[in-house]
Amino acid sequence: MSTPESPAIILFAHGARDPEWAQPFKKIKRVLEAKRPGAVVELAFLEFMAPSLADAVTKLASGGHQSITIAPLFMAQGGHLKNDLPNILEALRAEHRDTEITLLPAVGDVDAILDAIAGWLVSATAR
């Protein structure tokens, strides 16, 4: 059972007009929930899809979570993570002063994930 003391994690993705686009993030959410029973995992999107990051943070903060971790599920660091996200975070931290908001690196900055992608490519291109 999740409580305000349970880890609260937001999987933050770009979003797209196509609803099917969210499938991989829903799958990561399911796997993460299975691997971390009790954790509260929410999806949030930069654009085109709901909820926004602000809505997801507000929901968790309203539920009593005092510590929220945001995981940007982006392949790489560009304008969205370097410009948009810091502005969003600054506003959220000003609004939720009692909530500790932690930002994880983007997927593309995690060597273990890049290695997993390269490893899969090796097997997928084997002859």
Add this chain to the structure above:
Amino acid sequence: MSTPESPAIILFAHGARDPEWAQPFKKIKRVLEAKRPGAVVELAFLEFMAPSLADAVTKLASGGHQSITIAPLFMAQGGHLKNDLPNILEALRAEHRDTEITLLPAVGDVDAILDAIAGWLVSATAR
């Protein structure tokens, strides 16, 4: 040493205005080259960055490669992969009739990679 018989792989990513955005793809290229000595690995981008997918395919086909594998390094399937890419592929296959062009699934459609992302999230959010 790579020859026309060496596997030819194109890592196809979205692209961005920020040059740093390409770093994760360059790193995947390096890891893949290390794991598959002799393979020819090229980067290509949908927009904002060069080379285009067409330029990368033309380069490899001109080098004698008769079989090219394209790996879309996108987090999820949306309009880019469902609409843009099939159109690009159709034109490329019409132009390079002697070249077999194979398309791999997107990163977000590969369970092993989603599991690796979820696994990393478990360790990154451990208390």
